Amino acid sequence: MRELYSQLKQLFPLGELTEQRQDLAFVTVPQEHLRSLLLHLRDREGFTHLVLLTAVDWLEDNIFQLTYLLTNREQQRTLGLRVMLPRDAATMQSIHDIWPTAATYQRELREMFGIAFPDSPRVDEEFILEGWIDIPPYRRDFDTLKYAEENYSQRPGRVTHDPAEHMKQKLYPGGT
Amino acid sequence: MEFDWMKIPYALLTLFIVVNYGFLLNALIQKIAARVGRRYGIPIWQNYVDLIKNYGLRSSITHGAMFYLGPVFRLSGGVGLLLFVPAIYGSYMFSNLSFAGDLILALYFIFFGTLGMALGAGESGHPYAAIGVSRGLSQVTTSELPLALAVFSVALQYQTLSVTEIVAAQQGGILNWTLFTNPVAVAAAMLSFLGSMMRPPFDVVLAPQEIPIGPPTEYHSSYLALMQTNRAIFPVAKIVIYMNLFFGGASDWPTFFLKVFLIYLWSAFVGVVFPRFRVEQSIRWFLIWAVPLGILSILMV
Amino acid sequence: MKEELQKRVIKGPDGVEFEVEPLRDYYCEAPPTVMPGAYIQIVEDLFNWARAESIWILGFGTGCGAIEMRPLMTPRFDAYRYGVQWRPTPRQANLLMISGYLSTKTLKRAIRSYEQMQSPKYVVGLGSCTINGGMYWDSYNTIKRLDDYLPVDLYIAGCMPRPEALLAGFQDMKKLIRAGKGEGANRYAENFDWYKANQKRVIHDWDMPDYSW
């Protein structure tokens, strides 16, 4: 991994390498270099499989982190590329032309995080949610409890117990 | 033409007996199949309860005129088939309306209900109904072929198309049954029988869960009740033909009940053992295994 | 509104143009009506007995309870012996089992299926999710009280209830029906506006006729 990193480092301005395991590492890439890096990895380094594309909402830092997880099947190693996006009006270029499957991930991210992927196929159609009217629900500034209370009528008398405490009470009433 | 009006109450009596027997028989077979799977199975009267329940439903919908006619065709097919074939050999009382036609009438009347049902299902506008019909009709083309050949063989053997005369020719001992005098034809017919009973491995027509029970997808309440009644009559009526052609017929009701039960059991027996065929698989199966037997039977007679 | 449900102008084969409004032309608009029982009480009693002894369940699986229903068909529990059967089509089913949490998206389908069943019809809610949201009490996309949306006849508590509990539930359901208390369909018809208002409050993209016949 280190070796690969040092090779890539000469070609692209990369961030620090975080090695999770022997065969799994993450690296941060500037947004504008992602595409060329992906192509390089796919065509030259044998990372032919886009395992997933997901996002993390770093609300405090006001950024979205996109993670592109690529696998080299032959060498059985996985490299994650992180891209940091500004959270306001987050837009990322689509990579559906590199991996068609990416279109589906991008639709999901569009719906759940509100990250725009211009030109990605069917990206503005509903994906999982139907008739969603609030801000995208996976954003951390979306308050799901508040939403639930506003939208759904709760049955009165509902109590929530801590399972451990509850079972202790049940099994050893009044005990230590 | 002289018509003996007493034939009508007699025929209705046959119908009554067969309906009840059919309900119980269906439940019994289901129970037997359940026991094979180590289940207890439904109560023996369950089919009656279901029938009453379906009549007892308060609401119903209709998709149009043919939607009504579907179940009517279906049940008319079953009742007609039963009444066109003499049930008990040698009994005037239970010879039904067999004066109207011979074996050929019965064989072609089988399709009356099928065709009508297909039309009614089509009127519902449901694609699954159409898919089910498509499968059913495809399958029936080859599954009926061995039976047709076997019937031809039997008719050649006895030189008659009259059911009564065919039964008469088989009297006088078990060895006179077609089963022993023309075993190849019987084998072909019994394979064909499997295909016509809507049981595995040939039940892709109904295929619950995949195309929710196919043609009757939209049917409910009293429509369904009519079809349930037909489910009781039709197999028995069909088995009566098999019994008369191949197994010596029945000269009294106990024999009738026993033979019908045993023949029905044959399809259940195969059904619980085998998984389901796709349509083209069953077509091939019939062409490869059953049809050659049929051809052999007409060549050997 | 989905594109296929919007009004469209169509040109017939004879060249005449006319308007097609799918929701009106393709769907029956009639509201449900209250269906009284048989006029003679003894007949209604007979029917109620038959309904109780012949419960046909719509195989509609939601949440984790869908898994709990399968064992009922197996030799160990064998619900068939109680007259309980599964039917693949709502038209022929009498009992709708909501077997767990119900997202708003699934609720739409559940309502449709329920409305396509023929009365009298019954709804059973399975597990705490249908009762008060259960562990999904704060989820943004599951409903918390099933009886706001469908006329529930019976809840079976648990998370999830075991097949034995389901069998017991069936017995209770039978008692209700035999007692003539299984009138959920009529309740639904009577309070149709209330149910619809509740349903439409959580289903924001309502794109079907009010009653799916």
Added chain:
Amino acid sequence: MVSALYILIAALGAAFFLGFLKDGMRATAYALTLAALVFMNFISAGWVWVFVVDGAAPVEILTSGFPPPFAINLRMGLTEAALTLLVNLSGLLSALYLKDVLLALGRRSMAVLLIAVMALCGIILTRDIFNLFVFFELAAIATAGLILLSEDKRALSAGFKYMIVAQAISVLLLIGIIFSYHATGTLNIDGMAEASTELKTGASIAFFLMFIAVVAELKPFPANGWALDIYESAHPAFSAIFSAASGAAFLFAADKLLHIGGAAWFPLATGIGIVTFVAANLLALPQTNDRRLLGYSSIAQTGLVLAVLGQQDILGDRYLFVAGGLLFAHSIAKAGLYWLSGLIAGRELPDWAALRSRPLLIFAFVTFIAMLSGLPPFPGFYAKWELARLLAGEGRIALLALILFGALLEAGYLFRWFGYIIKREQPAQRVACTPHKLAPVIAAVVAGWALGYLWGDLSGHANLLLAVPLLFALSFLLLEWLPAWIKNTLAIAGMVAFFVLTYAEYDPLRLIFSVIILIGGPIIFLASYHEHGRRIGFYPAAMLMYAGLTLLIRANDSFGFFAAWEMLTVGSYFLILRGKHSEPHALSYIIFSLGGAFMILAGFALAAQGAPQFDLASLSLLTQPLAPWVFILLALGFMTKTAAIGLHIWLPGAHGEAETDVSPMVSGILLKAGLFGLIVLLMTMGKQQLYGIELTHVLLWIGALSALLGNLMAIFEEDAKRLLAYSSIGQMGYAVFGLALMNHLGWLMALMFVINHYIYKSMLFLSAGGVAKRTGTRDMYRMGGLITLMPLSFIATLIGIIAVSGVPPLSGFGGRWIFYNAILSSDVRLPMVILFFAGPIAFLYLFRLIHTIFLGQLKDEHRKLKEAPFWIILPQMIFVVLLLVFAVAPGLALRRVDTYLNQFFPEGGLNWAGTTISSNYGYWNPVAIMITVCVIFGSLFAWLLFVNRKAQKVKQFNIVFAGERPYRPETTHFAWNFFAPYRKALGFMVQPFVTRFWSGLTDLLHAAADLSRRLYNGNGQTYAFHFIAFVVVVYFLWTGV
């Protein structure tokens, strides 16, 4: 009578006087020319009159008062008179036609024309061989001059090529004459014929040279490239003379030479003729230029007549009748077509679509191609019949086969051309119609029909133009200006009246067919009321078909039968061609039908053993080894009409693409003609064996396979009418099977199928046609849910499919019941397997028919459809009633036939006691079945209605859809590729092997034609080489033989 010499004198004189006229007096010159030609015609016509009416003997004209051989003598006999009339007439009409050109070019051109006509007359009249040579030279020079009349630049080179060849011919002829004169000492033709036996030995180079020179003028294959260039580039009016008049004259010259040479030389003439005939027709196939195509056709027809000249040894006293019939038909038609081509601006065949704006010209065109193809009632038809019977009677089968093959090729390209005219897009340029150009065309049409009448009179058979049904049909040509509904009423009234007048004449078997044709036809005609306007062309065609059908069942002798067969073929072809996209299908229909007709012709000719005609009943007297071959030929011919498998590929398109009311006619009624033929065949000839194979067993297999494959192909068809068409193949298979069983019940079953198939297929076609009319498509998957909008069409289809499928209580069951009883009394087993298999397959396509059209999901664009027009519904409802009546009382139609069949098959009839019908094996009571089913059905229906009285009516998307809702009706309607699993399992059986075979065959023919087209490269030297090579090769072949 004016001496024939004045023909020559008038022409020469007029040409001479033209020289004195000033160049400006063109009108006078033209008038003089016309006057001379009229006078010449007057003389010829007068002589024809004298010979025909007064029966005068031929007249010798001695020129200088001496008898031959001391002076040249001419002869005027009937043949000469008729031929000179032909030449003069075509000269006169062409002169009329050429008015503009002649006036523009002036007197010289007129003189050349006169000389050409004169020379041709001279060739015909002269009996002196050297004089013949002189006229040949004159004709050649005049011809070369006339070629240059054309505006076409290529005409110049064509004329030059002609000069080269003409000189070569002259040289050969002259040398031949010198040698012959040396050998015989006379120049007189008759003298030569009597004088020298040496000439007749066949080895004589002298006679060979003369003969080959004359034959070369007839443009034999392959030494005919020059002629084609002429035909292509010359003025059409000249081409008319060149084809009609020159051809006739040179043929007569060849005849004269054969008179000298005697029988020994006949085979040479036949050989050259038949090779030319077949080759030229083959080469014509890929032609796209109309005049070149006509050129090929001219060459072919000339070749045919030459072949007939070579057969005069067996033609005997019918020689003139046959050769004259062919020659006149060819000349008139070809002249007419060339004149027509002058009216058309474009030179490609599809450009002739311009004719479509002129129905009269279309009629002219039809007349001409019918004459060329030898269709009744034109002379060529009678000639063909005579020729076929005489050839077959003498055992010259190979020649007969080649002639028929060539004729089929010719019909192929002619009818393809006609298809272009009717179906292709009309070009921008209209038809240029000036009276002086139209008159010759009309004259040719009139002459054609007149000769048709004449030849009919001379034929010794019944004159077809006097047959009432045909006259009735033709009278509709005169009524074309009437609105369609009046014509329709007339047609119905006429047919019904004819039936009422004649029904007592039929035996029960024919009665069934006559009822279907003459009563069933009018019922279908009811549907024609829905058409407005004048519907030009429909009624003559339809009535021609019905006339043919009527004459067919009334025919007692082979000639009447065959003539009727040709008529119904042609009539139905025109009917089928009317469909919107039916051009290729109509073509394949006519080719298959004519192929079949030629088989029948050959079969009858073989069976006649030289007799002009024979009673159909006497077919039974035929013995081995002839009988099985006759049987095969006739059976094949009839089976092209029943569309037995292998010969079926024309049917789906033809029936599917036809108009709404035409489909039931051609399916419900026309197909029965083939069955009727088979019935007649089997009734008379019975079982035949060939090499130990029972031919009826072969028929059994063919019938069974047709039933199976027809049904199988039907289930994979998306087009409603094509589906029904394929179903017809299957149903006809059943009927053929029934007939081939050769027992009482088998025949009864076939007749039951005849009746049933007429009723339900007509009904279904009307129903499908009505739906297609309203929805604007025939693709079933585009329809759906029409039941509420078109309930009556639905009822008709429902009753129809129940009846087709054979489910009790409707009449189809009767057919099945008789079928089972029939096969029980047959000793054949294996074909039954196939038929049993075919039975249930019918359910598949029938269900699909009703489901995908009427059930399922209604489409957006069909929501406002109305029921089919009243006049289309009315016959359907009549058919519904008929079906029900026939279902309850089949005895109405079948009982008498059953008795009638006893004389053929005494065993195994049915027993009609009361309402029960019983056979040796089983019994059946249609009344009881109907009552029982109705009672059960009615009471259950009433019960269901009662318990469901409160049902909520819902709409089409209120279906359970796994919790979802349907998206669009199109995606919810399961209809396209409905039997996909079936295709997976058994689709291999419906691979289009047969279609591939036939299209491979036609491709092969075209490829062969294309290949040999390289012969004609347009180079004069090459053509000269062809000519020399031709002469040499023929000589060596001939002397080698």
